[in-house]
Amino acid sequence: MGESWTHITLDQHVIIRLPSEKCKIVHLRLNGSISLGKFGAFNVNDVIGYPLGSKFEIYYDDETTEDVEDSKKKNNRIAVGKIRLLSGIDKKLEQLNGVDSSENNKELINLGNDIQKLSTADIEALKKQSVSSDELIAKIIESHGSFKKKTAFSQEKYLKRKKQKFAKEFTVDYLSSASLLDYLIDKGDIQRVMDMSEESMGLLLNLGNIRPNGTYLCMDETGGLLAYFMLERMFGGDNDSKHTGKIVIVHENEHVNLDLLKFSNYSEEFIKRHIVTISLLDFFEAPTLHEINSNFTPLSKEEAFDLKGGKKNTYYRKLKWYKIQLEIIKCATEIEYDGLVTATTLNLPSVVPKLSERVHGSRPIVCFSQFKETLLELSHVLYDDLRFLAPSILETRCRPYQTVRGKLHPLMTMRGGGGYLLWCHRVIPAPEPIEEPEGETAAASQTENAKKARIE
């Protein structure tokens, strides 16, 4: 079995990770070649069939002749190399070169680059020869005048820098929703994705109880990234999934923006099957059945078949419109949703309670926001509304560590932000029990008790 989420496949979008820790999304076309700038270039055909996650090295030998245009600088052509599979295990310093290290940097002051005997030209010459990046880096260490005087710590830093500069390595990975987010953050598109983080999305998917068989109401202002996270959890990249789940996406503009889904490997048919989009206007002021029926009446199959030429085309286009209208009516007025999930910058108190009217009792509501303050405002509104149970504001932050043994510590710097979530459940208030004459007092105490129960 070699599925598109396990093995590198033709016509697939994948994410390529470079030694510089940057990443790049590419589409794998038959006979295509991919330029990685200073890290070289390779032929698409050469990587097809390897497991996703494989790490390769580009090398050049006498036979290397082709070249490809640099994706960044036009008119700069990069030679296309051959590739070899790497083990994926990074060689440690000791394995590269049996070098000593110093206890401290005491003897090493302000010498800058003078100590490196290999000139940039020398290194460029070496690079053009068919040496592996490990060999190249070993040579660089060898020619370093005071490498041994560095502390092990500085040595590793130096090596890492050199590797990022000279290693012609790359990894081909599955373009998961998290990788796509990674890529966008890396590109600086933080505002576009509302400053969301992988951990916030993970929490949202679990709190939202997102399952392969649910029908979810959603606002997604991240260009489809939130929808992609949901699709991945629901269908796991499987275009032929038998699961019946649906996402109904309500949008504030005339047309929905789900541009990022083009990077996913879901087919157009798949997306049509599992995603419905509908504007706020159509959702909240949906046409009535009467209205659309007064504009158009479907013919029987035979009648439609008998239509001729232009009339037939016109009929089928109108039929399509009619079906869309029926779907709008269904989504806007009939479905009781299995959850509401939002990532929108619209004023939440004005939009969330109204959308929640269509959510089934006992189902979760999860709202993502870049800012805690907007969720605070929303939580006070929901708290005063008996249809919402226990609104909570949540924050989750992932703190990565350096995992060099003997030097374990949290990374010194990381991205701030990541957003916040509001979580609650849609509930159905009990009708006020009428029993005793002091009904009014009882009603008042209902509100208070219910609230009290929630805050406890």
Next chain:
Amino acid sequence: MGESWTHITLDQHVIIRLPSEKCKIVHLRLNGSISLGKFGAFNVNDVIGYPLGSKFEIYYDDETTEDVEDSKKKNNRIAVGKIRLLSGIDKKLEQLNGVDSSENNKELINLGNDIQKLSTADIEALKKQSVSSDELIAKIIESHGSFKKKTAFSQEKYLKRKKQKFAKEFTVDYLSSASLLDYLIDKGDIQRVMDMSEESMGLLLNLGNIRPNGTYLCMDETGGLLAYFMLERMFGGDNDSKHTGKIVIVHENEHVNLDLLKFSNYSEEFIKRHIVTISLLDFFEAPTLHEINSNFTPLSKEEAFDLKGGKKNTYYRKLKWYKIQLEIIKCATEIEYDGLVTATTLNLPSVVPKLSERVHGSRPIVCFSQFKETLLELSHVLYDDLRFLAPSILETRCRPYQTVRGKLHPLMTMRGGGGYLLWCHRVIPAPEPIEEPEGETAAASQTENAKKARIE
């Protein structure tokens, strides 16, 4: 040298830490005795002269006869024991008893207390004998049927619990501002101290540039705890300090509440010398010199000396009032303060800019609040006011670890909260330079540029 902040001294307030990790503030009176409830009781005289931070054990022998009333349960008298100094180094499990431990708790299920062969009565009997708590705990381990089947982890937990229950140990510590805060949090007085944390106070003192020679304007709604933190930093517990610093405390009620300062070991004279209190009304609508002079005119020394009986007393009381009025005028209108430090629940945008009028240029303003949202509101107001440079909202949190070697990890739970700080500097806007005819445009761009410079 044995100062009151280095050695246990008569007539001193100290904090006593108990094995239960609870603490207690006591006043050390000559010939007094202190009850620690289930942990025993001791004579004050016995601890005088030891270094602050000393750890003692209470023991009982045949000569022990006195007793003292339990501070918690009236009519419950506790025998006063003798004390011995402890090394302060906690004995490790291996030192207590050469016991094995299991890799996991697999064999230990739901046996509860049945496994302990010593009954509560047995333990009580042991406690009445003159055994040290270490001996007692060793006996308890010995009688535990399945202690060896516990993991080292559970063994330590068990030991800690037993120690908290049976050890008659206590530490006498200096009552620093942080200890006082600790004590109040422990008591559940979190709202009284505005949810502040030691780390927030430490940051406030440094950002406020609190020095022994400064004159600081302050609002302290924590009952004097903030003032105590400042006094400790300025004078280090030294009643005879030669430093000239002063804190002017503005309060919203008719009378200031600095109750917590009674636990400090500063003398009344010291506090009078270094703290001035003044109501918001007196501060913002201070009497004029003319007003007070029209009510009272000081006599020359000779004239005053010549007054007789009641008239003389009246004169000196009026003189005192006159001097207080002069001080109010000075504090409210003459001093340019070396810093403004606030911990108040008053609406900050209404009060901070007005208080800041009296702060000298280049001096810091630091406002503590339990809630970030109130500082956010303030920061927007200050940001639009050219007299304030670069308002920032800061948060600092201390995360304590378990320091058992081989089992290092952050504590599993800790107190939330701790408050937030707003920090900025008082500055003096430049007069708008008049030079070119297009003065108006220039003025507009001044505001914008100045703001721009700040946000960068």
Next chain:
Amino acid sequence: MSYFTEYKDVIQEGDLALIWISRDNIKPITIDVTATFNTRYGSFPHKDMIGKKYGSQIAIRTKTNKKFAFIHVLQPTPELWTLSLPHRTQIVYTPDSSYIMQRLNCGPSSTVIEAGTGSGSFSHAFARSVKQLYTFEFHPVRYEQALKEFKDHGLLEENVIITQRDVCANGFTIKKGDLTSVTFSDTEESVDIGANAIFLDLPSPWDAIPHLDEVISHNEKVGLCCFSPCIEQVDKTLEVLEKFGWTNVEMVEIQGKQYESRRQMVRTLDDAMERLKDIKKRKLEGVERRKRQLENLENDDGNIEDEEEKKILEPQPLTEKTKYNPFGKGSRIREGDSNYEWKQVTKMETEVKSHTSYLTFAFKTMNKTRNEEKVGILLASLSKKK
């Protein structure tokens, strides 16, 4: 049918439901028309729930003060189930479990190994999303408890297999004769697991990692997460991961926080000043009154002057209750009382979970060779072009 994997509309006899009393008090019940759910506020007969929609609030009049008491009836989800567990139980909390599932790309293509099962709360979350979950518990009593719970929750008929096993000593392979929920056919001797995601919540994951090669999928990148409270465990784990060829090692901590929405009274400087002025005015009125009394006294006896005047000149605690009271001092005010202005604020929980465990992730691809099927398609395309 599992109550965790199918959306139910209406509360029915036999359903597993969660009763929400308060945030810290959520109780599972099995709906039984003859039963009653008792709280300290009063009793809720199940028959009042049956036929209502999930999410319904159920009201009764309390016996004591005749006020109303309420509960909500919810359909269980793994997250609500986690909240309903007693606090003393060691569980993987939702911020951790949701991150782990996200990082291991859990979805309908996932086959997951979990060791150990523990309270079973994470098993529920896995079961919701993955194709198949193999969970291992070495503690015989906890195994029986979890087996029963999974059965009651309908998870065993769906996609969960639980096995009693010390995986550190004996690995993960499930064989005929093992204490397990697997039913073997006559011809089967062992289960072919082929996991592509592994979660190890064990005191010594380094003992279990060497056994993984036998049970993980050979045809794809496999993800692993070790959940360890102490840093020294992470260190040992890192050593073994490297030794056994696991790569892309990353270690993180997840810090989940929850905030309460509160309101703080807006108390302005102007109001505070007005209040002080009001106090002063009343005090002056008092002083004037006393002065008059004093003058009367002075006419009687000059000596009394001293003590009385002292009282007047020195500040006195205010006895008269001030009339201007903008902040309602001295009275109990409900947070949000509409007679006052309020500022919305967030407050962190009083006690936060500052640490759960360190999460160590690693990945491994057993078979790194090219997939023949994919290469075949490639070759076919190439020959077509020629």
Next chain:
Amino acid sequence: MSYFTEYKDVIQEGDLALIWISRDNIKPITIDVTATFNTRYGSFPHKDMIGKKYGSQIAIRTKTNKKFAFIHVLQPTPELWTLSLPHRTQIVYTPDSSYIMQRLNCGPSSTVIEAGTGSGSFSHAFARSVKQLYTFEFHPVRYEQALKEFKDHGLLEENVIITQRDVCANGFTIKKGDLTSVTFSDTEESVDIGANAIFLDLPSPWDAIPHLDEVISHNEKVGLCCFSPCIEQVDKTLEVLEKFGWTNVEMVEIQGKQYESRRQMVRTLDDAMERLKDIKKRKLEGVERRKRQLENLENDDGNIEDEEEKKILEPQPLTEKTKYNPFGKGSRIREGDSNYEWKQVTKMETEVKSHTSYLTFAFKTMNKTRNEEKVGILLASLSKKK
């Protein structure tokens, strides 16, 4: 006189001052009537600063666009000094340094040892508050740099002594002949330090800890803080602390965060709905217009119908700019623009300092015996009572 320990009113010739250009750009200068401070916006002559109060904003008209440019002249404080240091320098940041000073009870009774000096930023904070600071730097070049800086800042005349020393190898005792800022008299051979607070920012504090007994105060509880980035360093430190009799060991991390105050536009559902209605209306108007065009065309040629009608019936990108634009889409709007409603929000810094170092605290009392003076007073009181 130190510019860090005395409050100055007015900017004077020779002063050390800080020029605040922006949060990330603060520069120290020495006021010199003949000098000029240059920025990329323009030049600020020092003579315009002299005589003005500290905190003054100084304005010039920029050469290029004749707008005004501004700087602020501040008196240095240790915290501002720390902000002014280049970001690449390894420094102890204010959240850490302020917590350490708080935990070690720093004040006018403190005698502090700091090793190593490093950039000297923490030395400034200590110097502000303590009686005496002994700071040690093993790196000869950094020692010289710090020596000069402390001299320039007036700290050496106040309460700072700096010594060049590998304290791990050679301990803390300062002797005649050492490379140090101490001036020894003829009779002195070494300095009697008697520190009651110690801060070790060293790669291997465990090598330095055994030397501390020789230089710490014998008559009181002494506090120690070790500052180590890696957890393994903490582990080794814990081992040595226990061995050398340090007690009350605690280890913490400090997490300092800074928030930006921002505004987010309040965009209500009603406005969004109105906008969509406006778009729809305009589109319908367009459709009507086209339909009329179409009818005209149809009269000419029936065949064209298909393509044209298609355009009308299918949704088209809106070409007409909508008139109702409540959120100012398509135009650049300044945050806080008074034509729109805004919600105040906080935003964390884009990059946060997620880890600086672990702080390990420990305490030690060398002489645990009773103080004779205190016991004397006690005895005297007792005999008086009898």
